[in-house]
Amino acid sequence: MPRSNRPRNAKKAEPVELNLALIKTGFRKTEIKRGTEYTVQSTTGLNSEDDKSWVCPHCQIQIAKGTAHLVAWDTIRGVETRRHFHSNCWKAFQGVLL
Numbered sequence: 001m002p003r004s005n006r007p008r009n010a011k012k013a014e015p016v017e018l019n020l021a022l023i024k025t026g027f028r029k030t031e032i033k034r035g036t037e038y039t040v041q042s043t044t045g046l047n048s049e050d051d052k053s054w055v056c057p058h059c060q061i062q063i064a065k066g067t068a069h070l071v072a073w074d075t076i077r078g079v080e081t082r083r084h085f086h087s088n089c090w091k092a093f094q095g096v097l098l
């Protein structure tokens with residue numbers, strides 16, 4: 001197979017796949033609020049496997065399915081502490097995830 005002897009092509013394809021993955025999963029970063037480190041993951045809210053809605057713990061308003069928003073969790077305590085926030089609400093949030 002001549003294609004398998006072309007590593008250049010394989011390398012070219014790689015960034016495209018990474019970009020697609022980035023679009024699907026969004027960014028992930030860490031933020032420190034009041035001395036607690038949180039992992040913050042953006043999400044499109046379009047994950048068809050996740051057919052539930054979320055109530056933002058900051059404004060108590062439901063985040064509609066398909067709305068881009070953030071998922072944040074306590075990095076130390078783990079992903080079971082994760083909550084879904086409106087993007088702006090996460091910026092304003094200064095409390096503790098319960």
Ligand SMILES: [Zn+2]
Pocket residue numbers: 056057058059060061085086089
């Ligand atoms: Zn909110």
